[in-house]
Amino acid sequence: MYAARLNTLRRIAADAGLDAILLLPGRNLVYVTGQQFHLMERPTVGIFPREGDPVILLPALEIAKFAAPPYPLQIFTYTDTEGPEAAYAAGLAAAGLSGKRAGVEGLVMRYAEMQLLQRHAPGIVFEDATGPLAALRLCKAADEVATMRRAIQVSEEALRQTIAAVRPGQTEQQIANALLIAMLQGGGGNLPFEPIVLGGPRSALPHGVPEARPVMEGELLLFDYGTSLGGYNSDITRTFVLGELRETRLQDAYAAVLAANTAGRMAAGPGVPAQEVDRAARAAIVQAGFGEYFTHRTGHGLGMDVHEPPYIREGNTDLLEVGNVFTVEPGIYLPDVGGIRIEDDVLITPDGAESLTTFPRELQSIGG
Secondary structure, three states: OHHHHHHHHHHHHHHOOOOEEEEOOOHHHHHHHOOOOOOOOOOOEEEEEOOOOOEEEEEHHHHHHHOOOOOOOEEEEEOOOOOOHHHHHHHHHHHOOOOOEEEEOOOOOOHHHHHHHHHHOOOOEEEEOHHHHOOOOOOOOHHHHHHHHHHHHHHHHHHHHHHHHOOOOOEHHHHHHHHHHHHHHOOOOOOOOOOEEEEHHHHHOOOOOOOOOEOOOOOEEEEEEOOEEOOEEOOEEEEEEEOOOOOHHHHHHHHHHHHHHHHHHHHOOOOOEHHHHHHHHHHHHHHOOOHHHOOOOOEEEOOOOOOEEEEEOOOOOOEOOOOOEEEEOOEEEEOOOEEEEOEEEEEEEOOEEEEOOOOOOOOOEEOO
16 A cells, blocks of 8 residues: 555656655655654654655654565664764765755745755755645545544544533533543544534634633534544534524524535536535525625545645636545624534545535534
8 A cells, every 4th residue: 555655656756847755744754654753853854756765864763663664765863862964964865866856845844854955965956746745645545435434423423422411501612622522432533623612603703712601592503623533534514503593594594504515515526626516505605695604615625634635615626536535614604693614524436426424414403
């Protein structure tokens, strides 16, 4: 599996006209090597030439991670006493990067590593390979999808347990903590982001933070949350009402978001431009008269990162492919009134699209 991923990385380098791709600790390095490294004061760099064996430069205390390397590697280590200079000099000489074009992750590469590389590979030219590297993890294999299904199952069961115990007077923070505990007890791992639990008018904050505010009868209660399992994430949003939703405008808004979510999921399929999913979802909200209150893209890719390509937004004409996983999460946010978002995790299949999330989307009354 990792040898195949390495070959994909080499093809990306070749197609981009790069001599090598450099990876720092992060999702792509895990994906290609199977090993997790921390981005810390001890620099670690993976050098993946278009031709030849990869070179790994890392602290000596991490060498055990490559006791059984996934493919032939040249490994250069250093101790805290020695410092990285000699190891980087030897490793970069072995990689032959002086005067060569090296692709880097524009949002990950740091000044510290860049300076080391420039000192020991004179004339190296750095190019942002963020765009080409998007293809590396874009299409999920069957084992990746299976892992994401399990993460989603843990998340949905945690939500069922949490909403069954919600009562008016509990605070957003208390409910968010209960959700977090349920996910951990259910087998969930690291959080892709802190759970968003917002009640009443605060549900109109797309990325609000739970506060010590009690939720009240008749209010909306929005959950946006997820967990990770085996290095892959879930990301789900559902909106509920405590008791009875009396405000007609919010009832109409909920119906519009539900229609938009359905339209977006139905529009997805192999060969469909990503923007068409956004357009389908947005059209339902515009038609209902709430267009000005849908203020973000319809979705984003999901996998080892909670936000990754493909991005489901206007202007993205990239064609959806089998194995893409992304969110469909239209929302309406009425300032000082309330907000509604319904988010599903969608997989592109040979025949269309499948929602990996199955939690009911219709408005549910809780807190009784």
